Amino acid sequence: MNEIRPPRHPEKAHRPDNPVPRKPEWIRVKAPTSPEYHETRRLMRRLNLATVCEEAACPNIGECWKQKHATVMILGSVCTRACAFCNVATGRPDQLDPHEPEHVAEAVAELGLRHVVVTSVDRDDLEDGGAMQFVRVIEALRARAPATTIEILTPDFLKKPGAIEMVVAARPDVFNHNLETVPRLYPSIRPGARYFHSLRLLARVKEIDPSIFTKSGLMVGLGESDGEVHQVMDDLRSAEVDFLTIGQYLQPTPKHAAIERFVTPAAFAELERMAYGKGFLMVSASPLTRSSHHAGEDFARLRAARQARSDAAD
Numbered sequence: 534m535n536e537i538r539p540p541r542h543p544e545k546a547h548r549p550d551n552p553v554p555r556k557p558e559w560i561r562v563k564a565p566t567s568p569e570y571h572e573t574r575r576l577m578r579r580l581n582l583a584t585v586c587e588e589a590a591c592p593n594i595g596e597c598w599k600q601k602h603a604t605v606m607i608l609g610s611v612c613t614r615a616c617a618f619c620n621v622a623t624g625r626p627d628q629l630d631p632h633e634p635e636h637v638a639e640a641v642a643e644l645g646l647r648h649v650v651v652t653s654v655d656r657d658d659l660e661d662g663g664a665m666q667f668v669r670v671i672e673a674l675r676a677r678a679p680a681t682t683i684e685i686l687t688p689d690f691l692k693k694p695g696a697i698e699m700v701v702a703a704r705p706d707v708f709n710h711n712l713e714t715v716p717r718l719y720p721s722i723r724p725g726a727r728y729f730h731s732l733r734l735l736a737r738v739k740e741i742d743p744s745i746f747t748k749s750g751l752m753v754g755l756g757e758s759d760g761e762v763h764q765v766m767d768d769l770r771s772a773e774v775d776f777l778t779i780g781q782y783l784q785p786t787p788k789h790a791a792i793e794r795f796v797t798p799a800a801f802a803e804l805e806r807m808a809y810g811k812g813f814l815m816v817s818a819s820p821l822t823r824s825s826h827h828a829g830e831d832f833a834r835l836r837a838a839r840q841a842r843s844d845a846a847d
C-alpha cells in the first residue's frame with residue numbers, strides 16, 4: 534500500500550512561484566550513485582535516522598556519502614519553523630524517539646566516523662527545545678565511540694531558558710549555530726528567529742566554556758549586500774566565533790525564497806580573505822560550502838590553528 538505523505542511545506546503552498554534559475558557551471562554536482570552512498574542510506578533507514586543531507590536536499594550528498602560522511606538530524610524529521618530557504622518538512626513534529634541516542638551512536642560506530650556532526654529540526658513545542666536529547670546523544674556517542682569528536686549544529690533555543698547551558702555542559706567539541714543570513718532579511722527568511730538572540734547564543738557558549746570551538750554559517754544569494762555580510766562577520770567576531778562558513782543559497786523548490794544572485798568563486802575567495810582579516814581561526818567560503826561539508830578535516834585544521842595562535846602569543 535502506498536503511504537500518503539503530508540505536503541512538506543503546507544505553509545508555502547499559497548505563495549507565488551519563484552522560478553528556479555539554472556545553476557552556473559561552477560555549481561554542477563554529480564548524482565549520487567556510489568555503493569557507499571547506498572550503504573549509508575540503508576544504514577540510516579535501518580536505524581530509523583533522518584539526515585540533513587537528504588532532508589535539506591544537499592548538493593554534496595554524492596561526495597559526502599561516498600566517504601560515509603553523513604550528518605544526522607535528531608528530534609525527528611519535521612520542523613516547527615518554516616524558514617523560507619529550508620527544504621526540511623514543516624508541520625506537527627514526531628514523538629521523541631527514546632532510542633535515537635543509541636541509534637546515532639550505533640550509526641557513527643558502524644560508519645567509523647572520526648568526527649560526527651549532529652544537527653536537529655527546531656522543536657519549539659518541547660519545553661527545553663530538544664536540548665536534553667542533544668545531551669543524551671552526546672553521552673551515547675562518548676560511551677560508544679569515545680575517540681570520535683563531536684560537532685553539534687543546534688537550533689536557536691529561543692525562549693527555552695537553560696537549554697544552551699545544558700548542552701554546553703555536555704561538552705561537545707564544536708558548537709555550531711548558523712546565523713544563515715543578514716539581520717535585515719530575518720523577517721522574510723528566518724521569520725521565527727531573532728538575529729541578536731542567535732548571536733547571543735554563540736557568545737554565551739564561549740562565556741560558559743571557552744575551550745569549545747564555536748562555528749557559524751551564512752548563505753549568500755538571498756538578497757544581502759556585501760557590506761551586510763561584512764557587518765555579520767564583525768558581529769560574529771564580537772561573539773568570539775572561531776569558524777565561519779559561507780556558501781551559495783540554492784533554492785529547493787519554486788515555493789522557496791528566490792535566488793537573488795549567484796556569487797562567483799572569485800567573490801567567495803574575496804569573502805574568505807576578508808573574514809580571515811577579521812580574525813576568524815578558520816573560514817570556508819565557496820559555492821558548495823555547507824556547515825557540515827568536510828567538517829572532519831576542518832576540525833583538525835581548526836585545532837591546529839588554535840594551537841598555532843596560542844604558540845605565537847607565548
Ligand code: SF4
Binds near residue numbers: 591593597824
Ligand atoms: S555537506 Fe553536510 S549536509 Fe551536505 S551531504 Fe555533506 S554532510 Fe550532508
